[in-house]
Amino acid sequence: MRRAAPLAFAALAAGCVYLPRTVEVYDEACRIQARQMTLELHQVLVFGSCVNEGCVAMLVAFGAVTAASAVVSGSIVVAGNAVYWFEKRGRCER
DSSP states (O other): OOTTHHHHHHHHHTTTTEEEEEEEEEETTTTEEEEEEEEEEEOOOOOOOHHHHHHHHHHHHHHHHHHHHHHHHHHHHHHHHHHHHHHHHOOOOO
């Protein structure tokens, strides 16, 4: 049972990466178009069949890639949103 939870998580996350995306939003309080960053999950690989330890190793590797992309892309989103917040603050006329 202890091994089932990590394997289930890895199976759900397998072959996916998180990517930062910049979108335009309208700020009603300032009456301006502003930018903000979000995270998007993209599936890059679907695997069909695997056997025993090879399958477990592949799931662990895909889970590690997904986790690493979430950390790196999440850091980019946080930094980007801080910059966009300062930009919006400078353009806001309130």
